[in-house]
Amino acid sequence: MQIASPYLLFIGDTTNQLSIKMACSAADWRPELCVGEYRIDGCTVSTGIKKLDIRQAVAEGAKSFILGFANSGGVLDKKWFPYILEAMEQGMDIVSGLHDKLTDFPELVAKAEQTQQKLLDIRQPKLEFVTGTGVKRTGKRLLTVGTDCSVGKMYTSLAIEKSMKKFGLNVDFRATGQCGILIAGQGVAIDCVISDFLSGASESLSPNNSPEHWDIIEGQGSLSHPAFAGVSLGLLHGSQPDALVICHDLNRTHMRGLPDSQFPSIETTIALNLQAAKLTNPNVKVVGIAVNTSSVSIEEGQRICAQLNEQFSLPCVDPLRDTADSIAATLV
Amino acid sequence: MQIASPYLLFIGDTTNQLSIKMACSAADWRPELCVGEYRIDGCTVSTGIKKLDIRQAVAEGAKSFILGFANSGGVLDKKWFPYILEAMEQGMDIVSGLHDKLTDFPELVAKAEQTQQKLLDIRQPKLEFVTGTGVKRTGKRLLTVGTDCSVGKMYTSLAIEKSMKKFGLNVDFRATGQCGILIAGQGVAIDCVISDFLSGASESLSPNNSPEHWDIIEGQGSLSHPAFAGVSLGLLHGSQPDALVICHDLNRTHMRGLPDSQFPSIETTIALNLQAAKLTNPNVKVVGIAVNTSSVSIEEGQRICAQLNEQFSLPCVDPLRDTADSIAATLV
Numbered sequence: 001m002q003i004a005s006p007y008l009l010f011i012g013d014t015t016n017q018l019s020i021k022m023a024c025s026a027a028d029w030r031p032e033l034c035v036g037e038y039r040i041d042g043c044t045v046s047t048g049i050k051k052l053d054i055r056q057a058v059a060e061g062a063k064s065f066i067l068g069f070a071n072s073g074g075v076l077d078k079k080w081f082p083y084i085l086e087a088m089e090q091g092m093d094i095v096s097g098l099h100d101k102l103t104d105f106p107e108l109v110a111k112a113e114q115t116q117q118k119l120l121d122i123r124q125p126k127l128e129f130v131t132g133t134g135v136k137r138t139g140k141r142l143l144t145v146g147t148d149c150s151v152g153k154m155y156t157s158l159a160i161e162k163s164m165k166k167f168g169l170n171v172d173f174r175a176t177g178q179c180g181i182l183i184a185g186q187g188v189a190i191d192c193v194i195s196d197f198l199s200g201a202s203e204s205l206s207p208n209n210s211p212e213h214w215d216i217i218e219g220q221g222s223l224s225h226p227a228f229a230g231v232s233l234g235l236l237h238g239s240q241p242d243a244l245v246i247c248h249d250l251n252r253t254h255m256r257g258l259p260d261s262q263f264p265s266i267e268t269t270i271a272l273n274l275q276a277a278k279l280t281n282p283n284v285k286v287v288g289i290a291v292n293t294s295s296v297s298i299e300e301g302q303r304i305c306a307q308l309n310e311q312f313s314l315p316c317v318d319p320l321r322d323t324a325d326s327i328a329a330t331l332v
Numbered sequence: 333m334q335i336a337s338p339y340l341l342f343i344g345d346t347t348n349q350l351s352i353k354m355a356c357s358a359a360d361w362r363p364e365l366c367v368g369e370y371r372i373d374g375c376t377v378s379t380g381i382k383k384l385d386i387r388q389a390v391a392e393g394a395k396s397f398i399l400g401f402a403n404s405g406g407v408l409d410k411k412w413f414p415y416i417l418e419a420m421e422q423g424m425d426i427v428s429g430l431h432d433k434l435t436d437f438p439e440l441v442a443k444a445e446q447t448q449q450k451l452l453d454i455r456q457p458k459l460e461f462v463t464g465t466g467v468k469r470t471g472k473r474l475l476t477v478g479t480d481c482s483v484g485k486m487y488t489s490l491a492i493e494k495s496m497k498k499f500g501l502n503v504d505f506r507a508t509g510q511c512g513i514l515i516a517g518q519g520v521a522i523d524c525v526i527s528d529f530l531s532g533a534s535e536s537l538s539p540n541n542s543p544e545h546w547d548i549i550e551g552q553g554s555l556s557h558p559a560f561a562g563v564s565l566g567l568l569h570g571s572q573p574d575a576l577v578i579c580h581d582l583n584r585t586h587m588r589g590l591p592d593s594q595f596p597s598i599e600t601t602i603a604l605n606l607q608a609a610k611l612t613n614p615n616v617k618v619v620g621i622a623v624n625t626s627s628v629s630i631e632e633g634q635r636i637c638a639q640l641n642e643q644f645s646l647p648c649v650d651p652l653r654d655t656a657d658s659i660a661a662t663l664v
Contacts, residue, residue, distance in 0.1 A: 073462055074528070099528065130405055134558030134590050191528035196406070196431065198527050198562040226466030226612050230530040230566025237558050258466050262611075279594075280558050 003120060003185060004063035004093055005033040008052065011068045012080060013042035018150055018256075022097050023047045023068025025179035029158050035060045037068070040083075054083070058090045064120075065092040066182065072257060074099025074123070085111050093118040097178025099192065123178045123189040125201065132199030132238055134280050139209030142331070143241035144219040144290070145273045147264050149228060149256045151249040152319070153219040154180050156290040159319035160245065161216045163328035171214045174205050176235060180218045190220055191231050198231065202238020214331060217241070223272045224264040225255050233276055240280045243287040244273055245327060250304065251295035266308065288327035289316040335452060335517060336395035336425055337365040340384065343400045344412060345374035350482055350588075354429050355379045355400025357511035361490055367392045369400070372415075386415070390422045396452075397424040398514065404589060406431025406455070417443050425450040429510025431524065455510045455521040457533065464531030464570050466612050471541030474663065475573035476551040476622070477605045479596050481560060481588045483581040484651070485551040486512050488622040491651035492577065493548045495660035503546045506537050508567060512550045522552055523563050530563065534570025546663060549573070555604045556596035557587050565608055572612045575619040576605055577659060582636065583627035598640065620659035621648040 009023040017024075027034050027047035036052035047068070052060065065087035067080070076098050084094055084102075088111050096102050102119035103109060112119050142160065144153040157173055157180075164171040173180070175187025193201045206215035217239050221228030246269055255261040264272070270286055277284040289308055293301025301318050308316040315326035341355040349356075359366050359379035368384035379400070384392065397419035399412070408430050416426055416434075420443050428434050434451035435441060444451050474492065476485040489505055489512075496503040505512070507519025525533045538547035549571050553560030578601055587593040596604070602618055609616040621640055625633025633650050640648040647658035 099526070131589075132559030134587075134593055191526075193527050194431070194523075195525050195527050195530050195563045195566065196523035196560070199559045224611065226569045227464030227531045228528070229569055229608075229611070230562040230564075231527045232562075233565045234527065234562025237561055255466075257463075261466055276561075279556065279561070 003095055003122070003182065006035045006062055007033055007064045007066045008054070008057035008062040008092065009034055009037040009047055009049070009066050009068040010083065011037055011039050011043060011045065011047065013040050014069045015042070015044045017045045019069050019071060020045055020047065021150065022070060022179045022182060023066065025154060026066065026068070026182050029183045035062045054086055054090050058092065062092055064095050067094070067096045067098065070097065076100035076102070081107065084108060088112060088115045088117040091115070091117070093120060095120045095122060095182070097123045097182070097189070099123065122181045123192045125188050125193055127188070127204070129193065129197035129201040129204060131197060132203055134237070137203070137206070137208045137240060138211060139213040139215065141206050141215045141217060141239055141241045142243040142245060142287070143217045143236065143239045144245045144247050145232070145236065145269065146219060146222045146247040147224065147266065147269045148222050148249065148252055149225055151247045151252070152290060152292040153247045156245060156247050156319045156324065157216045157218045158183070159324035160328050163323055163325045164214060164216070164331060167328055167332055169214060169332065170210070170212055171216060174215050174217045176205065176218045176220050190235050191228070195230070198234025199238035202235045206239060219247070222255070223276065224269065226258065226261065236273065236277055237280045241277055241284055242281060243331065244277060244284060245288045245290055246270055246273070246286060247290045249292040251292070266312070286314060287330045288314050290319045290324065290327070291316060293318040293321060335427055335454070335514065338367045338394055339365055339396045339398045340386070340389035340394040340424065341366055341369040341379055341381070341398050341400040342415065343369055343371050343375060343377065343379065345372050346401050347374070347376045349377045351401050351403060352377055352379065353482065354402060354511045354514060355398065357486060358398065358400070358514050361515045367394045386418055386422050390424065394424055396427050399426070399428045399430065402429065408432035408434070413439065416440060420444060420447045420449040423447070423449070425452060427452045427454060427514070429455045429514070429521070431455065454513045455524045457520050457525055459520070459536070461525065461529035461533040461536060463529060464535055466569070469538070469540045469572060470543060471538070471545040471547065473538050473547045473549060473571055473573045474575040474577060474619070475549045475568065475571045476577045476579050477564065477568065477601065478551060478554045478579040479556065479598065479601045480554050480581065480584055481557055483579045483584070484622060484624040485579045488577060488579050488651045488656065489548045489550045490515070491656035492660055495655055495657045496546060496548070496663065499660055499664055501546060501664065502542070502544055503548060506547050506549045508537065508550045508552050522567050523560070527562070530566025531570035534567045538571060551579070554587070555608065556601065558590065558593065568605065568609055569612045573609055573616055574613060575663065576609060576616060578602055578605070578618060578621045580621065581624040583624070598644070618646060619662045620646050622651050622656065622659070623648060625650040625653060
């Protein structure tokens with residue numbers, strides 16, 4: 001699967017910034033691949049890049065029309081079909097990270113055949129997996145884990161990869177979600193794998209490698225999230241991480257989407273993840289804490305990170321405001 | 333989905349008793365639905381019921397040809413095609429609990445159309461699921477959890493249901509695997525659900541019910557199994573159990589299929605499951621221990637159960653040798 005670039009990021013009429021993380025992640029981490037974003041009336045959020053419509057984007061060379069929004073359940077609303085059909089007519093492939101498959105809609109398949117464009121469901125794993133084995137692999141692995149969903153695990157992983165590359169380390173980012181796959185051009189959408197193969201697919205994502213090589217694996221969900229902890233645990237066991245980085249967003253009081261839920265402390269998150277990770281790697285350790293401090297001032301964010309650093313004796317940073325150098329330095 | 337009875341249980345040339353648990357479970361729990369088993373040269377195991385070939389079974393009224401074996405990965409070996417084709421020609425539907433779908437093989441689909449027989453992939457969930465919510469449901473739930481895979485969680489669940497019915501309780505067995513679905517005629521093969529919907533599918537399996545009603549939910553895998561713990565955790569969170577029963581097989585020294593793995597103690601299994609279950613039901617408790625003692629004498633098995641009973645202050649039984657009355661009695 002190869003996604004043709006550059007991209008036009010379609011964010012529709014979205015009003016929730018968390019819902020366009022697919023578009024934002026491409027705009028933030030691979031701006032050179034994005035000609036612009038396309039938003040329609042009613043949209044109140046933005047990726048921050050240039051606004052274009054379909055014709056303008058094609059004139060600037062856009063090759064892929066990215067469905068840059070998500071929703072719980074990953075449903076493809078038919079109200080977007082006119083935009084998708086027009087994009088194909090104008091010469092773009094369609095890229096979706098939703099659960100619903102583009103290729104399940106005859107109207108879209110017919111247009112794709114007529115226009116010779118591709119329908120790419122990047123969330124649908126194309127590979128055949130086997131069940132997990134728990135057998136130790138060579139090379140080293142870091143997994144980002146979270147207090148909740150959508151707290152910055154992918155961004156943290158990418159920031160750590162960036163810092164490690166700067167330090168001259170041999171490192172690869174391993175994508176486990178649609179946003180990461182859009183950025184990396186490959187990976188496995190782990191929450192779309194059949195449950196029986198969760199750990200096996202996770203094992204295949206970071207295969208045997210040279211002893212000094214690091215895989216930086218994008219975490220998913222949270223062991224404390226009632227809906228998604230199973231996915232988090234399968235990924236954790238299959239990843240066999242040597243190093244964990246705890247990710248947290250200051251702006252949370254309950255688990256994403258569940259107003260009545262309890263939010264876990266960082267202590268609890270460390271304890272739960274270390275306990276579970278030891279099943280497949282007894283030598284696992286936590287090497288840092290990454291905090292999304294965007295809900296407070298820079299100074300307040302730094303104060304909180306310094307406090308967490310002291311409390312846990314671990315590097316603690318906002319990887320976007322500060323870089324992840326201090327965490328990457330523990331891996332040299 | 334309705335499975336036509338009676339069944340012919342096909343166990344092929346299997347040499348591993350654990351691999352024919354689908355056939356055995358039907359023979360043990362619904363003997364009135366089974367006309368016999370069909371085994372071929374090389375087979376060294378048995379369900380213990382009458383041996384018949386396809387023609388003999390049809391003469392005795394068999395309506396469904398059950399693929400009664402399983403393997404890691406759930407692959408359908410093409411060497412079984414001649415038997416499947418003959419069964420359809422003789423007037424039987426085909427029932428499979430493998431991951432590989434009967435309906436994905438054009439040769440089988442063509443024969444099914446020609447003979448007007450059905451291909452039933454009971455492991456493939458037909459329902460559409462949503463992601464989990466963690467919202468508390470009415471009614472009461474018991475989940476069986478294990479030290480390992482294949483230690484008797486389904487048998488224990490069925491034995492508890494049987495004892496509870498004897499006590500006049502309002503109870504339903506909820507099947508989560510292909511064997512249970514064959515027995516119950518409905519259910520969700522939870523390890524075949526897309527990971528994102530693990531908890532949501534588990535929630536849908538035991539919906540709101542009357543306050544005194546009990547669902548006895550068949551557990552899957554083990555929180556200590558490197559390959560399948562994610563499935564176990566999603567099922568645990570979605571089930572919101574009020575009561576847990578710990579299942580164990582005396583005849584294990586390592587996790588199924590993983591010779592180098594560590595086997596968890598019953599203490600560890602209790603602690604891990606209670607800790608995780610409290611996320612969606614803070615009032616959860618362990619109400620019993622079910623031990624498969626078939627590897628030792630009846631007397632030795634009873635001695636071990638008595639010792640565990642004393643050690644944990646919980647009813648401890650071999651539900652097949654002793655019934656599960658003492659566990660069911662805690663739920664009256």
